[in-house]
Amino acid sequence: MEEKDKLARFEQIILPHLDAAYNLARWLTRNEHDAEDMVQEAYLRAFKFFSTFHGMDGRAWLLTIVRNTCYTWLHQNRAHEMTTMFDEEIHSVDTDTSNPATLAMRSADHQILTRALDELPVEFREVVVLRDLEGFSYKEIAGIANIPTGTVMSRLARARERLKNILCGHPKEKL
Amino acid sequence: MDCKNAQTLIAGYLDQELDPVRSSEIEDHLHECVACSKVYDNHQILSAALKTGSVYCNAPADLQKRIQRAVRQAAKPVSPPRWLSWSWARMAAPMAAAALVLLTLFPFLRGPSTEEILTREVVSSHVRSLMANHLADIPSSDQHTVKPWFSGKLDFSPPVQDLANQGFRLVGGRLDYLNSQPVAALVYQRDKHLINLFIWPSDKSAPAEVARVTRQGYNLIHWSRSGMNFWAVSDLEERQLEEFAQLLKNQSPPPQ
Numbered sequence: 001m002e003e004k005d006k007l008a009r010f011e012q013i014i015l016p017h018l019d020a021a022y023n024l025a026r027w028l029t030r031n032e033h034d035a036e037d038m039v040q041e042a043y044l045r046a047f048k049f050f051s052t053f054h055g056m057d058g059r060a061w062l063l064t065i066v067r068n069t070c071y072t073w074l075h076q077n078r079a080h081e082m083t084t085m086f087d088e089e090i091h092s093v094d095t096d097t098s099n100p101a102t103l104a105m106r107s108a109d110h111q112i113l114t115r116a117l118d119e120l121p122v123e124f125r126e127v128v129v130l131r132d133l134e135g136f137s138y139k140e141i142a143g144i145a146n147i148p149t150g151t152v153m154s155r156l157a158r159a160r161e162r163l164k165n166i167l168c169g170h171p172k173e174k175l
Numbered sequence: 176m177d178c179k180n181a182q183t184l185i186a187g188y189l190d191q192e193l194d195p196v197r198s199s200e201i202e203d204h205l206h207e208c209v210a211c212s213k214v215y216d217n218h219q220i221l222s223a224a225l226k227t228g229s230v231y232c233n234a235p236a237d238l239q240k241r242i243q244r245a246v247r248q249a250a251k252p253v254s255p256p257r258w259l260s261w262s263w264a265r266m267a268a269p270m271a272a273a274a275l276v277l278l279t280l281f282p283f284l285r286g287p288s289t290e291e292i293l294t295r296e297v298v299s300s301h302v303r304s305l306m307a308n309h310l311a312d313i314p315s316s317d318q319h320t321v322k323p324w325f326s327g328k329l330d331f332s333p334p335v336q337d338l339a340n341q342g343f344r345l346v347g348g349r350l351d352y353l354n355s356q357p358v359a360a361l362v363y364q365r366d367k368h369l370i371n372l373f374i375w376p377s378d379k380s381a382p383a384e385v386a387r388v389t390r391q392g393y394n395l396i397h398w399s400r401s402g403m404n405f406w407a408v409s410d411l412e413e414r415q416l417e418e419f420a421q422l423l424k425n426q427s428p429p430p431q
Contacts, residue, residue, distance in 0.1 A: 007250040015243065022234035036238055043242045047249055048352055052328070068312055076308055100216055107224035114230045131190065132225035138192045157186035160218040167221075 010050050014043070017059040020134055021066045027129045028070040030118050042069040060136065064144045067126065074122065081122065098168040106167045116166040124159035131156055176204045181211045189218055293406075296353050297397075298390045301371045301408040304349070304360070310369070311347025311362050321348040325359050333359035333374040333403065336426050343370070343419050353406075363419070370409040370419060377404045385420060387413065396420045 021042060025035035042065045046053075053061055074082055106112045117125060130141045131152075138152045145152070176184075181204050187193040188201045205212045287295070304310050313324040322335040328350055337345045346362040351373065358375040377383075377399040385398045394413045397406040398420065405423065409416050 003250055007247065010246065011243065015239070015246075018234045018239050018242065019231075022238065023232045026232040032232075032235075035232070036235065039234070039238065040242055040245055043246055044249055047246050049350065049357060052357065072309065072312060072314075075314055098217060100213075100220060103217055104220050104224070107221055108229075110229035113224060117225075117230060128225065132222050133228070133231050135226075138187070138190070153187045153192065154183045156190070157183045157218075160186065160221050161182070161214070163221055164217050 006050060007047075010047055013053075013058045014046055014050070014062050017062050020059050021062055023133060024063055024066050024126070024129060025070055027117070027125055027133075028067065028074065028122060034073070038066065038070050038073060042066040045069065057140070059134075060140050060144055063130070063134075067144055098164060103164060103168055112167065116163055119166050120159060120162055124155060124162060127152055127155045128159045128163070176200055178208060178211055181205075181208065182214055185211065185215050185218060189215065189222060293354055294388055294390055294395060297371075297373060297395060297406050297408050298393050300351050300353060300360070300373070301393060302391075304351075304362075304371060305369065310349070312349035314347040316345045316347075318345060321345065321361070324348060325350075329357055329359060331359075331376045331403075333361070334401070335361060336423065338363065338419070338422050338426075341418075341422050343422065365409075365411055365415060365419070368409055368411040368415075370407055370411060370416070372423075373404075373406040373408075375404050377402055385424075387417075389413070398424065400424060 018039070021039045022035055025038040025042070026032060029035050029038060042062070046062055046065050049065075106116075117128065120128065126145060127141060130136045130144060131138075136144070138149045141147075141152045142149045147155075181201060184193065184197060184201050185205075188198060188205075193201065205215055313321055315321050315324075316337065316339065318335040318337045322332065325333055325335075325348065335345070335348070339345065343363045343365050346364050346369070348362065349360050351358050351360040353373055354375065356375060358373050361372040361374065363370040363372060379399065382401075383399040385396060388395045393408055393410055394416045395406065395408045396416055396419075397404065399405065405420075407416060407420055407423075409419075411419070
Protein backbone atom coordinates (compact mmCIF):
# COMPACT_ATOMS: atom_id res chain seq x y z
CA MET A 1 0.00 0.00 0.00
CA GLU A 2 1.35 3.41 -0.93
CA GLU A 3 2.15 5.44 2.17
CA LYS A 4 -0.16 8.25 1.03
CA ASP A 5 -3.11 5.90 0.40
CA LYS A 6 -2.43 4.18 3.68
CA LEU A 7 -2.58 7.51 5.52
CA ALA A 8 -5.78 8.55 3.75
CA ARG A 9 -7.46 5.22 4.48
CA PHE A 10 -6.28 5.33 8.09
CA GLU A 11 -7.64 8.83 8.62
CA GLN A 12 -10.92 7.81 7.08
CA ILE A 13 -11.44 4.49 8.90
CA ILE A 14 -9.61 4.76 12.22
CA LEU A 15 -9.41 8.43 13.14
CA PRO A 16 -13.22 8.87 13.56
CA HIS A 17 -13.13 6.51 16.56
CA LEU A 18 -11.12 8.93 18.66
CA ASP A 19 -13.86 9.45 21.26
CA ALA A 20 -14.24 5.71 21.79
CA ALA A 21 -10.46 5.32 22.09
CA TYR A 22 -10.23 8.16 24.59
CA ASN A 23 -13.24 6.97 26.57
CA LEU A 24 -11.74 3.50 27.01
CA ALA A 25 -8.29 4.88 27.84
CA ARG A 26 -9.78 7.29 30.38
CA TRP A 27 -11.65 4.48 32.14
CA LEU A 28 -8.69 2.10 32.11
CA THR A 29 -6.14 4.66 33.36
CA ARG A 30 -8.68 6.68 35.42
CA ASN A 31 -6.82 9.81 34.48
CA GLU A 32 -7.41 12.30 31.65
CA HIS A 33 -3.77 13.14 31.10
CA ASP A 34 -2.54 9.56 30.91
CA ALA A 35 -5.49 8.71 28.70
CA GLU A 36 -4.33 11.27 26.11
CA ASP A 37 -0.85 9.75 26.07
CA MET A 38 -2.27 6.25 25.74
CA VAL A 39 -4.51 7.26 22.86
CA GLN A 40 -1.68 8.94 21.02
CA GLU A 41 0.61 5.96 21.47
CA ALA A 42 -2.16 3.56 20.45
CA TYR A 43 -2.86 5.57 17.29
CA LEU A 44 0.79 5.49 16.29
CA ARG A 45 0.89 1.75 16.83
CA ALA A 46 -2.36 1.32 14.94
CA PHE A 47 -0.89 3.22 12.03
CA LYS A 48 2.25 1.13 12.13
CA PHE A 49 0.25 -2.09 12.00
CA PHE A 50 -2.49 -0.79 9.73
CA SER A 51 -1.43 -3.28 7.05
CA THR A 52 -2.78 -6.05 9.33
CA PHE A 53 -6.23 -4.39 9.35
CA HIS A 54 -8.47 -6.25 6.93
CA GLY A 55 -11.82 -4.54 6.80
CA MET A 56 -13.11 -5.69 10.17
CA ASP A 57 -14.79 -3.21 12.51
CA GLY A 58 -12.38 -0.28 12.78
CA ARG A 59 -13.61 0.74 16.22
CA ALA A 60 -13.16 -2.75 17.70
CA TRP A 61 -9.74 -3.08 16.03
CA LEU A 62 -8.58 0.28 17.40
CA LEU A 63 -9.93 -0.39 20.90
CA THR A 64 -8.04 -3.71 21.02
CA ILE A 65 -4.84 -1.74 20.50
CA VAL A 66 -5.88 0.95 22.99
CA ARG A 67 -6.62 -1.72 25.56
CA ASN A 68 -3.28 -3.48 25.03
CA THR A 69 -1.42 -0.17 25.21
CA CYS A 70 -3.20 0.72 28.47
CA TYR A 71 -2.58 -2.68 30.03
CA THR A 72 1.13 -2.53 29.20
CA TRP A 73 1.21 0.88 30.84
CA LEU A 74 -0.82 -0.30 33.84
CA HIS A 75 1.52 -3.25 34.36
CA GLN A 76 4.50 -0.91 34.28
CA ASN A 77 3.09 2.03 36.22
CA ARG A 78 0.22 0.73 38.31
CA ALA A 79 1.42 -2.78 39.05
CA HIS A 80 -0.12 -2.69 42.54
CA GLU A 81 -3.58 -2.15 41.06
CA MET A 82 -3.12 -5.05 38.68
CA THR A 83 -2.32 -7.48 41.46
CA THR A 84 -5.54 -6.72 43.33
CA MET A 85 -7.47 -9.94 43.35
CA PHE A 86 -10.83 -9.71 41.80
CA ASP A 87 -13.47 -12.30 42.26
CA GLU A 88 -14.65 -13.72 38.95
CA GLU A 89 -17.26 -16.12 40.32
CA ILE A 90 -20.53 -15.60 42.07
CA HIS A 91 -20.03 -17.69 45.20
CA SER A 92 -23.09 -17.01 47.23
CA VAL A 93 -26.30 -15.22 46.79
CA ASP A 94 -26.74 -12.58 49.45
CA THR A 95 -30.00 -11.07 50.41
CA ASP A 96 -30.27 -7.84 48.53
CA THR A 97 -31.16 -5.02 50.88
CA SER A 98 -30.60 -2.23 48.39
CA ASN A 99 -33.35 0.16 47.56
CA PRO A 100 -34.02 0.49 43.81
CA ALA A 101 -35.12 4.10 44.26
CA THR A 102 -31.81 4.98 45.96
CA LEU A 103 -29.90 3.15 43.25
CA ALA A 104 -31.77 4.98 40.51
CA MET A 105 -31.14 8.33 42.17
CA ARG A 106 -27.43 7.78 42.78
CA SER A 107 -26.72 6.30 39.37
CA ALA A 108 -28.40 9.29 37.76
CA ASP A 109 -25.81 11.57 39.37
CA HIS A 110 -22.88 11.41 36.99
CA GLN A 111 -20.31 12.38 39.61
CA ILE A 112 -21.38 9.60 41.94
CA LEU A 113 -21.58 7.13 39.07
CA THR A 114 -18.11 8.13 37.83
CA ARG A 115 -16.59 7.63 41.26
CA ALA A 116 -18.30 4.26 41.67
CA LEU A 117 -17.13 3.03 38.28
CA ASP A 118 -13.58 4.17 39.07
CA GLU A 119 -13.69 1.99 42.18
CA LEU A 120 -14.25 -1.22 40.23
CA PRO A 121 -11.25 -3.46 39.50
CA VAL A 122 -10.00 -2.76 36.00
CA GLU A 123 -11.16 -6.12 34.59
CA PHE A 124 -14.72 -5.32 35.67
CA ARG A 125 -14.52 -1.68 34.64
CA GLU A 126 -13.50 -2.56 31.10
CA VAL A 127 -16.39 -4.93 30.39
CA VAL A 128 -18.91 -2.39 31.73
CA VAL A 129 -17.39 0.38 29.59
CA LEU A 130 -17.28 -1.79 26.47
CA ARG A 131 -20.85 -3.03 26.98
CA ASP A 132 -22.86 -0.17 28.45
CA LEU A 133 -20.90 2.84 27.20
CA GLU A 134 -19.76 1.50 23.82
CA GLY A 135 -22.54 -0.98 23.12
CA PHE A 136 -20.32 -3.82 21.91
CA SER A 137 -21.69 -7.36 21.71
CA TYR A 138 -20.29 -10.03 24.01
CA LYS A 139 -18.45 -11.54 21.07
CA GLU A 140 -16.80 -8.24 20.22
CA ILE A 141 -15.87 -7.65 23.87
CA ALA A 142 -14.38 -11.15 24.02
CA GLY A 143 -12.19 -10.23 21.05
CA ILE A 144 -11.09 -6.89 22.44
CA ALA A 145 -10.38 -8.10 25.98
CA ASN A 146 -9.01 -11.47 24.83
CA ILE A 147 -11.32 -13.53 27.09
CA PRO A 148 -14.00 -16.18 26.36
CA THR A 149 -17.57 -14.97 25.73
CA GLY A 150 -18.78 -16.79 28.86
CA THR A 151 -16.30 -14.80 30.91
CA VAL A 152 -17.65 -11.56 29.45
CA MET A 153 -21.09 -12.47 30.79
CA SER A 154 -19.94 -13.56 34.25
CA ARG A 155 -17.71 -10.47 34.60
CA LEU A 156 -20.57 -8.20 33.63
CA ALA A 157 -22.84 -9.89 36.17
CA ARG A 158 -20.23 -9.49 38.90
CA ALA A 159 -19.33 -5.97 37.81
CA ARG A 160 -22.92 -4.71 37.94
CA GLU A 161 -23.47 -6.34 41.30
CA ARG A 162 -20.34 -4.66 42.69
CA LEU A 163 -21.28 -1.36 41.17
CA LYS A 164 -24.68 -1.58 42.78
CA ASN A 165 -23.11 -2.35 46.17
CA ILE A 166 -20.71 0.57 45.84
CA LEU A 167 -23.54 2.92 44.90
CA CYS A 168 -25.90 1.76 47.61
CA GLY A 169 -23.21 1.31 50.26
CA HIS A 170 -21.98 4.87 50.00
CA PRO A 171 -22.95 7.19 52.82
CA LYS A 172 -25.54 9.66 51.70
CA GLU A 173 -23.92 12.31 49.55
CA LYS A 174 -24.55 15.83 50.71
CA LEU A 175 -26.61 17.54 48.10
CA MET B 176 -32.35 -23.24 37.67
CA ASP B 177 -30.51 -22.24 40.83
CA CYS B 178 -30.05 -18.61 41.79
CA LYS B 179 -26.26 -18.71 41.45
CA ASN B 180 -26.52 -19.66 37.78
CA ALA B 181 -29.40 -17.32 37.25
CA GLN B 182 -27.48 -14.30 38.51
CA THR B 183 -24.80 -14.80 35.88
CA LEU B 184 -27.35 -15.38 33.14
CA ILE B 185 -29.24 -12.25 34.16
CA ALA B 186 -26.46 -10.25 32.51
CA GLY B 187 -26.88 -12.14 29.25
CA TYR B 188 -30.65 -11.84 29.47
CA LEU B 189 -30.50 -8.11 30.11
CA ASP B 190 -28.11 -7.64 27.19
CA GLN B 191 -30.17 -9.92 24.90
CA GLU B 192 -27.23 -12.25 24.43
CA LEU B 193 -28.91 -15.54 25.42
CA ASP B 194 -30.29 -18.15 23.05
CA PRO B 195 -34.11 -18.51 23.10
CA VAL B 196 -34.06 -21.64 25.29
CA ARG B 197 -31.97 -20.14 28.06
CA SER B 198 -33.78 -16.89 27.69
CA SER B 199 -37.13 -18.48 28.45
CA GLU B 200 -35.60 -20.50 31.31
CA ILE B 201 -34.41 -17.32 32.96
CA GLU B 202 -37.74 -15.62 32.36
CA ASP B 203 -39.49 -18.46 34.18
CA HIS B 204 -37.01 -18.19 37.03
CA LEU B 205 -37.45 -14.43 37.33
CA HIS B 206 -41.23 -14.92 37.59
CA GLU B 207 -40.93 -17.19 40.56
CA CYS B 208 -37.80 -15.87 42.37
CA VAL B 209 -38.15 -12.53 44.12
CA ALA B 210 -34.41 -12.23 44.95
CA CYS B 211 -33.26 -12.75 41.36
CA SER B 212 -35.93 -10.53 40.00
CA LYS B 213 -34.65 -7.76 42.25
CA VAL B 214 -31.12 -8.31 40.98
CA TYR B 215 -32.46 -8.04 37.46
CA ASP B 216 -34.27 -4.78 38.23
CA ASN B 217 -31.20 -3.27 39.86
CA HIS B 218 -28.89 -4.26 37.04
CA GLN B 219 -31.32 -2.86 34.55
CA ILE B 220 -31.34 0.47 36.42
CA LEU B 221 -27.56 0.56 36.34
CA SER B 222 -27.23 -0.45 32.74
CA ALA B 223 -29.80 2.15 31.73
CA ALA B 224 -28.03 4.86 33.76
CA LEU B 225 -24.71 4.04 32.07
CA LYS B 226 -26.32 3.95 28.64
CA THR B 227 -27.47 7.55 28.97
CA GLY B 228 -23.82 8.39 28.34
CA SER B 229 -23.61 10.79 31.30
CA VAL B 230 -20.22 9.34 32.24
CA TYR B 231 -18.94 8.92 28.69
CA CYS B 232 -15.60 10.71 28.30
CA ASN B 233 -15.28 12.48 24.98
CA ALA B 234 -11.80 13.26 23.72
CA PRO B 235 -10.57 16.82 24.39
CA ALA B 236 -11.03 19.14 21.40
CA ASP B 237 -7.35 19.44 20.48
CA LEU B 238 -6.50 15.75 20.73
CA GLN B 239 -7.65 14.89 17.22
CA LYS B 240 -5.38 17.54 15.71
CA ARG B 241 -2.45 16.36 17.80
CA ILE B 242 -2.92 12.75 16.81
CA GLN B 243 -3.42 13.61 13.18
CA ARG B 244 -0.17 15.55 13.26
CA ALA B 245 1.68 12.68 14.96
CA VAL B 246 0.37 10.10 12.51
CA ARG B 247 1.16 12.28 9.50
CA GLN B 248 4.63 12.80 10.89
CA ALA B 249 5.00 9.03 11.18
CA ALA B 250 3.83 8.60 7.61
CA LYS B 251 6.31 11.09 6.22
CA PRO B 252 9.12 9.33 4.36
CA VAL B 253 11.81 11.91 5.10
CA SER B 254 11.92 12.67 8.77
CA PRO B 255 15.15 11.65 10.49
CA PRO B 256 13.77 10.29 13.78
CA ARG B 257 11.17 8.34 11.88
CA TRP B 258 13.45 6.88 9.26
CA LEU B 259 12.25 3.43 10.22
CA SER B 260 8.92 4.01 8.55
CA TRP B 261 10.51 4.73 5.17
CA SER B 262 9.02 2.75 2.44
CA TRP B 263 12.24 1.45 0.99
CA ALA B 264 10.63 0.09 -2.12
CA ARG B 265 9.24 3.48 -3.03
CA MET B 266 12.49 5.22 -2.26
CA ALA B 267 14.56 2.72 -4.19
CA ALA B 268 14.59 4.52 -7.54
CA PRO B 269 15.52 8.01 -6.31
CA MET B 270 17.98 6.50 -3.89
CA ALA B 271 19.62 4.46 -6.58
CA ALA B 272 19.88 7.57 -8.75
CA ALA B 273 21.36 9.54 -5.87
CA ALA B 274 23.75 6.72 -5.09
CA LEU B 275 24.85 6.58 -8.70
CA VAL B 276 25.60 10.30 -8.72
CA LEU B 277 27.47 10.04 -5.45
CA LEU B 278 29.39 7.01 -6.57
CA THR B 279 30.35 8.70 -9.82
CA LEU B 280 31.45 11.89 -8.13
CA PHE B 281 32.98 10.40 -5.02
CA PRO B 282 34.06 6.81 -5.57
CA PHE B 283 35.04 6.59 -1.92
CA LEU B 284 31.49 7.31 -0.70
CA ARG B 285 29.23 4.30 -0.52
CA GLY B 286 25.57 4.05 0.52
CA PRO B 287 24.87 1.68 3.39
CA SER B 288 24.33 -1.95 2.43
CA THR B 289 21.00 -3.69 3.11
CA GLU B 290 22.61 -5.53 5.96
CA GLU B 291 23.96 -2.29 7.41
CA ILE B 292 20.51 -0.70 7.23
CA LEU B 293 18.97 -3.69 8.95
CA THR B 294 21.68 -3.61 11.61
CA ARG B 295 20.85 0.01 12.36
CA GLU B 296 17.13 -0.76 12.44
CA VAL B 297 17.72 -3.57 14.91
CA VAL B 298 19.84 -1.37 17.19
CA SER B 299 17.27 1.44 17.01
CA SER B 300 14.41 -0.92 17.82
CA HIS B 301 16.37 -2.29 20.75
CA VAL B 302 17.16 1.17 22.12
CA ARG B 303 13.60 2.36 21.57
CA SER B 304 12.15 -0.65 23.36
CA LEU B 305 14.25 0.24 26.41
CA MET B 306 13.60 3.97 26.19
CA ALA B 307 9.91 4.20 25.52
CA ASN B 308 8.84 1.92 28.34
CA HIS B 309 7.57 -0.44 25.77
CA LEU B 310 9.48 -3.64 26.19
CA ALA B 311 6.71 -6.20 26.03
CA ASP B 312 3.12 -6.24 24.82
CA ILE B 313 2.74 -9.59 26.50
CA PRO B 314 4.83 -9.71 29.67
CA SER B 315 5.18 -13.38 30.51
CA SER B 316 7.92 -15.86 31.26
CA ASP B 317 5.79 -18.71 29.98
CA GLN B 318 6.62 -19.74 26.42
CA HIS B 319 3.15 -21.28 26.12
CA THR B 320 1.59 -17.89 26.81
CA VAL B 321 3.91 -15.88 24.62
CA LYS B 322 3.83 -18.09 21.52
CA PRO B 323 0.01 -18.23 21.10
CA TRP B 324 -0.17 -14.47 21.70
CA PHE B 325 1.50 -13.92 18.34
CA SER B 326 -1.01 -15.99 16.39
CA GLY B 327 -3.46 -13.73 14.62
CA LYS B 328 -1.03 -10.85 14.94
CA LEU B 329 1.58 -12.24 12.57
CA ASP B 330 1.30 -14.50 9.55
CA PHE B 331 4.00 -16.77 10.94
CA SER B 332 4.55 -18.49 14.25
CA PRO B 333 7.88 -17.64 15.84
CA PRO B 334 9.65 -20.33 17.89
CA VAL B 335 9.52 -19.31 21.57
CA GLN B 336 11.79 -21.03 24.06
CA ASP B 337 12.27 -20.40 27.70
CA LEU B 338 15.95 -20.55 28.58
CA ALA B 339 15.57 -19.71 32.27
CA ASN B 340 17.45 -22.86 33.29
CA GLN B 341 20.36 -21.76 31.15
CA GLY B 342 20.36 -18.28 32.69
CA PHE B 343 18.33 -16.44 30.06
CA ARG B 344 14.90 -15.69 31.46
CA LEU B 345 12.04 -15.04 29.02
CA VAL B 346 10.51 -11.65 29.92
CA GLY B 347 7.87 -11.35 27.23
CA GLY B 348 7.12 -10.60 23.62
CA ARG B 349 5.90 -7.76 21.48
CA LEU B 350 5.22 -6.86 17.90
CA ASP B 351 7.81 -4.76 16.14
CA TYR B 352 8.53 -3.59 12.64
CA LEU B 353 11.78 -4.30 10.84
CA ASN B 354 12.92 -4.72 7.27
CA SER B 355 9.53 -3.35 6.09
CA GLN B 356 7.49 -6.01 7.82
CA PRO B 357 5.93 -6.85 11.18
CA VAL B 358 8.25 -9.07 13.19
CA ALA B 359 8.14 -10.92 16.49
CA ALA B 360 10.34 -9.50 19.24
CA LEU B 361 11.11 -11.74 22.19
CA VAL B 362 12.68 -10.23 25.26
CA TYR B 363 15.10 -12.18 27.43
CA GLN B 364 17.00 -11.14 30.50
CA ARG B 365 20.42 -12.17 31.76
CA ASP B 366 21.18 -10.59 35.13
CA LYS B 367 20.47 -6.91 34.47
CA HIS B 368 20.98 -7.13 30.73
CA LEU B 369 18.05 -7.29 28.34
CA ILE B 370 18.20 -9.07 25.03
CA ASN B 371 15.86 -8.40 22.14
CA LEU B 372 15.48 -11.33 19.80
CA PHE B 373 13.80 -10.40 16.51
CA ILE B 374 12.33 -13.17 14.41
CA TRP B 375 10.75 -13.11 10.97
CA PRO B 376 10.47 -15.50 8.05
CA SER B 377 13.52 -15.77 5.83
CA ASP B 378 13.18 -15.70 2.06
CA LYS B 379 16.22 -17.93 1.71
CA SER B 380 15.74 -21.63 2.28
CA ALA B 381 19.36 -22.39 3.16
CA PRO B 382 20.31 -21.71 6.78
CA ALA B 383 22.76 -18.83 7.11
CA GLU B 384 25.68 -19.05 9.45
CA VAL B 385 26.07 -16.86 12.47
CA ALA B 386 27.32 -13.32 11.85
CA ARG B 387 28.39 -10.87 14.55
CA VAL B 388 28.63 -7.09 14.62
CA THR B 389 28.98 -4.36 17.21
CA ARG B 390 27.22 -1.00 16.89
CA GLN B 391 27.00 1.88 19.36
CA GLY B 392 28.25 -0.41 22.10
CA TYR B 393 25.63 -3.07 21.42
CA ASN B 394 26.48 -6.56 20.31
CA LEU B 395 24.44 -8.18 17.58
CA ILE B 396 24.34 -11.73 16.37
CA HIS B 397 22.21 -12.94 13.53
CA TRP B 398 21.58 -16.17 11.75
CA SER B 399 18.79 -17.93 9.94
CA ARG B 400 17.50 -21.39 10.46
CA SER B 401 14.34 -23.39 9.76
CA GLY B 402 13.14 -20.66 7.41
CA MET B 403 13.40 -17.91 10.01
CA ASN B 404 15.76 -14.98 10.45
CA PHE B 405 17.01 -14.42 13.99
CA TRP B 406 18.63 -11.19 15.18
CA ALA B 407 19.71 -10.94 18.80
CA VAL B 408 20.85 -7.60 20.19
CA SER B 409 21.99 -6.68 23.68
CA ASP B 410 24.52 -4.79 25.76
CA LEU B 411 25.57 -8.20 27.02
CA GLU B 412 29.18 -9.27 26.51
CA GLU B 413 29.80 -10.82 23.14
CA ARG B 414 30.70 -14.17 24.66
CA GLN B 415 27.44 -14.40 26.59
CA LEU B 416 25.35 -13.33 23.65
CA GLU B 417 27.13 -15.99 21.65
CA GLU B 418 26.12 -18.53 24.28
CA PHE B 419 22.52 -17.35 24.02
CA ALA B 420 22.55 -17.74 20.23
CA GLN B 421 24.11 -21.18 20.53
CA LEU B 422 21.38 -22.32 22.97
CA LEU B 423 18.65 -21.17 20.62
CA LYS B 424 20.26 -22.84 17.64
CA ASN B 425 20.66 -26.11 19.49
CA GLN B 426 17.10 -26.12 20.71
CA SER B 427 15.34 -25.05 17.55
CA PRO B 428 14.03 -27.87 15.37
CA PRO B 429 16.37 -28.92 12.55
CA PRO B 430 15.62 -27.41 9.14
CA GLN B 431 13.25 -29.50 7.04
